[in-house]
Amino acid sequence: MAQQSTKTTGTIAVFGATGRQGGAVVDALLDRKATVRALVRNPHSGRARALAARGVELAAIRTDAPASLAAALMAVEAFCFMTPEANTLEEVETEIRIGTALVDAAVAAGVPHVVFHSVFGADRERGVPHHDSKHAIEEYLRKSGLRATMIRPAPFMEEVAPSLEHGEIVLRLPLPEDAALKMISVRDVGRVAAALLLGTAEAPGGAVELVGDELTGPRIAAAFGARAGLPARYEALSLSVLPSDLDRAMFREFAKAAEHPSDPAAVPSTLDLPGWIRATGWTAPANVAGSRA
Ligand SMILES: NC(=O)c1ccc[n+]([C@@H]2O[C@H](COP(=O)([O-])OP(=O)(O)OC[C@H]3O[C@@H](n4cnc5c(N)ncnc54)[C@H](OP(=O)(O)O)[C@@H]3O)[C@@H](O)[C@H]2O)c1
Numbered sequence: 001m002a003q004q005s006t007k008t009t010g011t012i013a014v015f016g017a018t019g020r021q022g023g024a025v026v027d028a029l030l031d032r033k034a035t036v037r038a039l040v041r042n043p044h045s046g047r048a049r050a051l052a053a054r055g056v057e058l059a060a061i062r063t064d065a066p067a068s069l070a071a072a073l074m075a076v077e078a079f080c081f082m083t084p085e086a087n088t089l090e091e092v093e094t095e096i097r098i099g100t101a102l103v104d105a106a107v108a109a110g111v112p113h114v115v116f117h118s119v120f121g122a123d124r125e126r127g128v129p130h131h132d133s134k135h136a137i138e139e140y141l142r143k144s145g146l147r148a149t150m151i152r153p154a155p156f157m158e159e160v161a162p163s164l165e166h167g168e169i170v171l172r173l174p175l176p177e178d179a180a181l182k183m184i185s186v187r188d189v190g191r192v193a194a195a196l197l198l199g200t201a202e203a204p205g206g207a208v209e210l211v212g213d214e215l216t217g218p219r220i221a222a223a224f225g226a227r228a229g230l231p232a233r234y235e236a237l238s239l240s241v242l243p244s245d246l247d248r249a250m251f252r253e254f255a256k257a258a259e260h261p262s263d264p265a266a267v268p269s270t271l272d273l274p275g276w277i278r279a280t281g282w283t284a285p286a287n288v289a290g291s292r293a
Contacts, residue, residue: 010077024190
């Protein structure tokens, strides 16, 4: 990612600010003293009110009410959005509908720069419905004529959750033992998005893949074990443990992606897994009965 000296000083709009990625973008923007407007469906929710208490302007929106979206994006300098998690094909349709409605609104409001939180691998269709949906939104955004940047995060480090069993750190994933999982911290997704929105960084080609680390299951387990001062082991599970076809397709794709190593240094200052474990003050979860710890 190239660093730039220009800096946006106007309002930055964020969709999903009460969630993980959007929340991390707001944190990074406020750290840099930016003016932030959050597009929220419920301005009275605890999370929305917490944003307002930190100086974030709230704009009430409904994704099925185009006028509310366009009004919320009026006169902003930049806008970023993610799309809600989809666990079924019906939710994938909803995800695309929300994504395209947000692009249409950005066009209507003449937003100068839009950053879309896509997903690693969404440069093309790969047969993973809730990733191909991001590819479709990327295409729609590219064709909109807006200045657009795609950020494509790998799986979040926050999702990798080992357990403590009988005094041992145990990590189980439906991923072969020798496949290195690409990962990024949500904090870094927010920092990269903020830099792009503020114009202090630019993504060559209009897209940036976010991978802070890539490690095999045994090495991930070892990193958590080292932090906890405990032995650690990895158990590769069968894909059949996953309840949804969508997630089975996704983990198949994670294994394929492992065949193509990434360069975590391509985006400077992202946390690797041990760095994330330290930065978050991760501690081992409650022990399962029969523990020696
Ligand atoms: N998990 C991973 O490892 C990973 C990695 C890469 C990409 N992704 C992608 O990341 C996306 C999820 O991002 P996230 O984890 O930041 O989401 P999240 O924490 O679940 O937050 C969702 C946000 O979207 C808002 N929202 C949902 N539906 C809405 C609607 N109809 N109208 C207005 N606001 C709505 C929520 O608002 P409320 O507070 O009102 O609910 C909340 O702010 C998914 O598309 C997923 O595929 C995930």
